[in-house]
Amino acid sequence: MxxxxxxxxxxxxxxxxxxxxxxxxxxxxxxxxxxxxxxxxxxxxxxxxxxxxxxxxxxxxxxxxxxxxxxxxxxxxxxxxxxxxxxxxxxxxxxxxxxxxxxxxxxxxxxxxxxxxxxxxxxxxxxxxxxxxxxxxxxxxxKGEPLLITLKEERLRCAKCNRLLPEKDGVCPACVNRGKTMLRISGFMKPYRKQAWSLAALSLATTLLNLLPPLIQGKLIDSVLTAHRDLGLLWTLMACWLGVLIVNSTIQIVNGRTIAYLAGNIAADLRSAVYRAIEFLQLTFFDKKQVGAIASRVTSDTDRVWGFLVEGVPYLLLNGLTLIGIVGFLFWTNAFLAACILAPVPVVIGIGAFFWKPMSQMFHRVGQKWARFHTHLNESLQGIRVVKAFAKEDTEYDKFRTRNQELRDAGIRVDARWYTIFGAMTFFTALGNLILWTVGGYMVYQSKLTLGEFWRINAYMALVYGPLQWFSAVNQWFSRAMAGAERIFEVMDTDTEKYGDQGSHHAIEGEVAFENVRFGYDKSNPVLKGITFTAAPGEMIGLVGKSGAGKSTTINLICRFYEPDAGTLKIDGVDYRDIALQDMRQQIGIVLQEPFLFNGTVGENIAYGKPGASFEEVVEAAKAANAHHFILAKPDGYDSMVGERGSKLSGGERQRVSIARAILHNPRILILDEATSSVDVETEKQIQEAIGRLIKGRTTFAIAHRLSTLRNASRLVVLEKGEIAEIGTHEELMEKQGVFFKLVESQTALNEILGIGAGA
CATH class of the missing domain: 2.30.29.30 (Pleckstrin-homology domain (PH domain)/Phosphotyrosine-binding domain (PTB))
Structure with a gap:
């Protein structure tokens, strides 16, 4: 060297x-x-x-x-x-x-x-x-393996404008095409075309009626008040004015009811579309997003769109038509004076246009703060028992206060900016009024303009600058709505599971074959590294290994929550990606370590996998799961409410209800994920009896905390660092004295230590 x-x-x-x-x-x-x-x-x-x-x-x-x-x-x-x-x-x-x-x-x-x-x-x-x-x-x-790495970085800045993104790999609010976003929102109006056209017609009628009172007032001043003659004309003009008010009020009532109908239905359809999109998203989306942030897309963001549809769109339509009509009347009355008083209008429009994108970005940031706020609120309420168990109420309150202050500060910044802009617009609209009284007053003094014409122009001017101020308000609603809509459509545009793909309709017999399957949640760091084994129909396979060996990942692949990065997973000799996803999942049943029950009755939870099941079928499933007796002991029997996530039932009771649910579902492939890991010995015995009835005639994959519970498995697949270390029956692997033997010995020694500790 x-x-x-x-x-x-x-x-x-x-x-x-x-x-x-x-x-x-x-x-x-x-x-x-x-x-x-x-x-x-x-x-x-x-x-x-x-x-x-x-x-x-x-x-x-x-x-x-x-x-x-x-x-x-x-x-x-x-x-x-x-x-x-x-x-x-x-x-x-x-x-x-x-x-x-x-x-x-x-x-x-x-x-x-x-x-x-x-x-x-x-x-x-x-x-x-x-x-x-x-x-x-x-x-x-x-190692001669396929190259599976991801060198693509998470995007922190927009590739187009280089601004920081509100979320990693998120949407840049400054660069989104708002025209396209608005068109997509408008697409939700298609089922309500008749109501939409009615709204447009009513808005046009309202615009025309709003132009009549200033004409009546001008005529009244010139022909009655200043001339002191023609009293009959006074009553005629007053009757016309009353008629305009009655018709206008009637139209406004019908208009408002139409708006309420349209906005309510469109908002409901939008929420339904977002929720349905969320339900069909791939699990990889939920791995990256927090529940509270996702929930805010369905609640806060859709509310912003609803607010714009209820308040913004009607004002935009009505005042837009009004503005066009009034400007025409102003120039018809006196072109010179109209040009003078409308001089500040381009400045007002310019202010709104200049601050459009900055305000949109600020509203988008407020949306992000709301998402974080919802996330913490959802998490702290779901984990309230853990919070109380560790006496961490003050800690959680401090976290909540931090999120609340972030939301407060973001809201204050956006509102402060908005009111500053609104104040500038108000100044220029008031300047138009000053110009009218200066120039118009001089023209009246010079007898170049009648008092009635001056009053009519003054009334019209108020109707001109009113809509301009409303346009600035609409800008606020629109910016909020677009920020919410962009976040909504981001969810709706995310790749979904392949439910729409027309795979083969396959009646599953139960053979499951892994052929050199590789998979990693991070593709460059595989959890499973080329595993190969076959489970025959009706066979029970026990998955064994240390934490992180790949047991749960194997289960996730069987359920097709994820798909292999390499290799093939076959069911009955067919690549399971060629089987219709819904058909496949309807023939798979799962009993989890922590069973999830919905906030309903015991009977509803058992029948979840088979909604049309009769009461007799529900009872038979509960009996097979050793759940019938404890259910009858409840005050309302099968109509007893289980509480949120099954909080009103014990762990063993929740587990037996979930087993009854799987029995009634009658799957061809059954997944048992640590089904008896957290119950007492007596409850475990009852659950094991129920599982014994459940697995008959079904291909079963079982993960068990206690290795001794897998003695009855047809074969055990021992995983180590994502690879298959051993395959065989319980007796064969114990005789081999390999990896499984060492796991059993370690667990036996630990149980002895715990037993001594308990005895002491």
């Missing part, structure tokens, strides 16, 4: 072909090992295709600079800025790769099969996640 100066670290591409191992000091404390093996350039082959290319932000001497990692199926190498390859390690020689954390950064290291540690390059903490993925990718290539 040779110690070289840093200046000798870069070598030309034509460096001799034999490999050199070179060491040099790093600041006198660290020896970095690199491989220099540069070969003459040659035509690229499939093996040389670069699969991973990442740029590090540290140079070789530890200062900020750039070096590039390139990984192919042939080698992992580091390319310097001048194109020289300063480090190259053949993939065939690599045993493992890792991301070694350092203060403020990290370094990518590989260990060769000979045991030698090789440091490839260093980088700052800001890009450490990328190189962590690269390390997994190198390991996957070294």
């Amino acid at each position: 040779y110690a070289l100066a840093p200046s000798l670290r870069r070598l030309p591409l034509g460096f001799p072909r034999r490999p050199y191992r070179l060491e040099f000091p790093q600041g006198g404390t660290h020896m970095e090992t690199v491989t220099l093996a540069s070969e003459p350039e040659k035509l690229p082959s499939p093996q040389d295709e670069v699969l991973i290319r990442l740029v590090a932000d540290f140079a070789g001497d530890g200062v900020f600079g750039h070096r590039t990692l390139e990984v192919s199926r042939e080698a992992a190498q580091v390319v310097e800025p001048n194109g020289a390859i300063s480090c190259r390690v053949p993939i065939a020689e690599i045993k493992s790769a890792r991301n070694e954390p350092l203060v403020g950064g990290g370094r990518l290291e590989v260990v060769t099969k000979s045991g030698e540690l090789i440091v490839l390059l260093s980088y700052s903490l800001t890009i450490a996640a990328k190189f962590s993925e690269a390390a997994r990718g190198i390991e996957q290539l070294a």
Whole structure:
């Protein structure tokens, strides 16, 4: 080995072909090992295709600079800025790769099969996640596995305007096409076309009626009040005015009822559409989002859209038509005066247009604060028993107060900005009134304008600037509604489960086969690493292994909550992705460790999987689950309310109700996930008897906390670090004295210790 100066670290591409191992000091404390093996350039082959290319932000001497990692199926190498390859390690020689954390950064290291540690390059903490993925990718290539890594970063800024996003990978409120969003909202009006056209006609009629009172008033002033003649005309004008008021009030009542009908139905349809979209989303969406944040899409965001439909749209339609009509009347009455008093209008419109996007963004941030507020509120109420058990009421109140203050501050900022803008608009609208009295008053004084014409113009001007102020209010409603609608449509546009795909309608017999199945919630870090086994129809398979071995993940794949990243899962010899998803799930039953019961009666919960079941069928299922006697002991029997999440029942009672639910569902494939882990011995005995009846004739996959409860399983599949370590019957695996034997011994020893502790 040779110690070289840093200046000798870069070598030309034509460096001799034999490999050199070179060491040099790093600041006198660290020896970095690199491989220099540069070969003459040659035509690229499939093996040389670069699969991973990442740029590090540290140079070789530890200062900020750039070096590039390139990984192919042939080698992992580091390319310097001048194109020289300063480090190259053949993939065939690599045993493992890792991301070694350092203060403020990290370094990518590989260990060769000979045991030698090789440091490839260093980088700052800001890009450490990328190189962590690269390390997994190198390991996957070294082991001959498929390359499954994700180098795509979560988006924090908008790619178009570079603004910070309200949520990671979220929607930029400044760049969303509000026209398209409004069209989508309008699409919900299609079932109510008649009411919508009626609303438009009524709004037009209201506009025309609103133009008549100023005409009547002007005529009254010129022909009656100033001239002191024609008393009969006074009563005629007053009768006309009364008729206008009666008709206008009647139209407003009908108009309001139409608006209420339209807005209520559209808001309900919107909530239904969002909820249905949420119900059919993939579980990966729920893995990334909190329940409270999702719930706020159905409540707060739809309320904002509803508020705009109830208040904003009618004002926008009515005042828009009114504004057009009034401007025409003003210019018809006196074009010069109309031009003078409308001079501030472009300024008012300009203020609204200028602050449109900033206000929209602020409303979007308020929506995010509401989502966080809902999340904490939902979580703290669901976990109220844990809060009280640890006497953490004050802690949770402090968290709530923090979220509440964040929401308060965001609301104050947006409202303060809004009222500032509204104040500026009010000044310019008042300026129009000042111009009218200055210019119009002078024209009346010069007898160039009658008093009646002046009054008519004054009335019309109020009707002009009124709508302009309402347009600013509509801008507020519209911004809030668009922020809510964008969040709603983000949910509705997210990929759903493949319920709509027309798979084959398959009557399941029960054979389940895993063929080299790989899966990871993070694709670059697989939980299951190529497992293969087959469960015959009616067979009971026990899944055994330490925590994190992949047992629950195997269950999740069978239920098709997730789909394999690689390999195939077959049911009755058919790839289960070719079976209609709804058909498949209707033939799978689940009994969970923590059974979930809905807030209804005991009978309703048992019949959940078969809504049309008769009372006799419900009772038979409860008897088979050893639940009938405790149900009859309740004051209302099968009509007893179970409470939220089954809070009015004990753990064993909830479990037996869930077993009765599975029995009535009558599935071909049954999942038992730690069904007896948290009950007493007597209750466990009753549950085991019920399970014994339940599994008959069904393919069953069971995870059990107590390994002894799996003695009756047809076979046990022992998982270790995502791979199958052993398969066999309980007796075979105990005789083998392998992984399962050690697990049983460890559990036996622990039980003895707990038994001694209990006896003491």
